[in-house]
Amino acid sequence: MLxxxxxxxxxxxxxxxxxxxxxxxxxxxxxxxxxxxxxRHFFFDSALLSHAYEDKAxxxxxxxxxxxxxxxxxxxxxxEIQPGDQVLEIGTGSGYQAGILYCMGAKVHTxxxxxxxYERTRRFxxxxxxxxxxxxxxxxxxxxxxxxxxxxxxxxxxxxxxKALLAQLSIGGRMVIPVGDRKTQQMLRLTRQTDKKxxxxxxxxxxxxxxxxxEGWE
Ligand code: SAM
Numbered sequence: 001m002l003x004x005x006x007x008x009x010x011x012x013x014x015x016x017x018x019x020x021x022x023x024x025x026x027x028x029x030x031x032x033x034x035x036x037x038x039x040r041h042f043f044f045d046s047a048l049l050s051h052a053y054e055d056k057a058x059x060x061x062x063x064x065x066x067x068x069x070x071x072x073x074x075x076x077x078x079x080e081i082q083p084g085d086q087v088l089e090i091g092t093g094s095g096y097q098a099g100i101l102y103c104m105g106a107k108v109h110t111x112x113x114x115x116x117x118y119e120r121t122r123r124f125x126x127x128x129x130x131x132x133x134x135x136x137x138x139x140x141x142x143x144x145x146x147x148x149x150x151x152x153x154x155x156x157x158x159x160x161x162x163k164a165l166l167a168q169l170s171i172g173g174r175m176v177i178p179v180g181d182r183k184t185q186q187m188l189r190l191t192r193q194t195d196k197k198x199x200x201x202x203x204x205x206x207x208x209x210x211x212x213x214x215e216g217w218e
Contacts, residue, residue: 004128006039013053014039020055021073028077034103035073040066042128043094062114064209066094067155071206078176078189078203079151081106088146088168090139090211091155095121099130101153108132109146111139113212138213142168149173157185157208162215166190166198178208182217 017040018032026032041052043066048058057065076097081087083105089098092112098121101108110132112118122134135143140162142152147168154165154177161179169175169192178185187203210217 004042006042010039010041010053017053017055017069021070024055024070026070026073026077028073030081030104031073031076031100034076034100035069037103038096038099039128040069040096043096043099060094060117061120062116064093064114064117066096067208071208072097072100074187074203075153075155075176076100076104078187079153079174081151085150086146086148086170087151087153088139088143088149088165089153089155090142090165092121092134093117093155095125095130095132097153097155098132099125099128102130102132106151109135109143109149111135111137111143113138138216140164140211140213140215144168151175152177154178154211155208156211156216157182157206158211158216160215161188161190164215166192171195178206180205182210183207 018036044052055069057068060066081104085106087101087106087108089110092110098108098110118136141164148170150173152175157178173192175190178187180186184205186205189201191199
């Protein structure tokens with residue numbers, strides 16, 4: 001229970017993290033406010049608790065990571081979330097990114113490929129008041145039964161843009177996805193302008209764990 005306390009110390013550390021994110025160029029106040037509201041240390045194993053407000057990725061078990069706060073802030077800013085948006089997240093992991101999206105008023109559907117992480121996070125998020133829809137499966141294929149989505153965020157590195165995900169974007173919808181090799185990926189934003197026209201914008205390089213599955217890595 002101790003780890004679910006949000007103390008003055010943690011709140012102060014969170015304000016420090018927000019300052020760091022501003023210094024690194026994050027300007028979206030709605031995103032920064034969500035990061036300030038969600039206690040990142042809730043998502044950490046007790047052995048790593050003291051690192052929760054460092055701007056770094058950390059292990060969450062099963063060989064996976066909770067993304068670096070800068071990466072979460074950057075991807076979320078690119079999405080330009082509006083309250084009520086139907087959002088699909090690929091790679092639930094710890095649930096931290098899903099919590100940020102929920103805090104911004106999105107209706108979140110999140111898919112995880114790893115059964116242990118899926119079960120753990122599905123049970124954990126409601127305990128801290130985060131209500132999102134959880135799915136276990138291959139997110140590289142999206143979630144056709146709930147499509148179309150206003151926003152899609154992929155939080156693992158893909159070898160290419162999965163066609164199935166593009167097909168599940170509404171008109172005006174946006175997908176933010178890191179694409180590249182297994183070590184380094186470029187952040188892309190794809191906006192569906194019409195049925196046939198997709199605007200592609202390229203941003204900085206990042207380093208994600210691999211997206212597995214049919215339209216991911218083997
Ligand atoms: N968004 C997460 C968070 O806030 O903690 C961090 C995600 S972690 C960097 C990437 C996650 O993607 C891992 O949990 C991994 O198991 C998952 N993953 C990899 N391939 C996947 C796939 N095809 N479908 C769904 N999840 C996948």
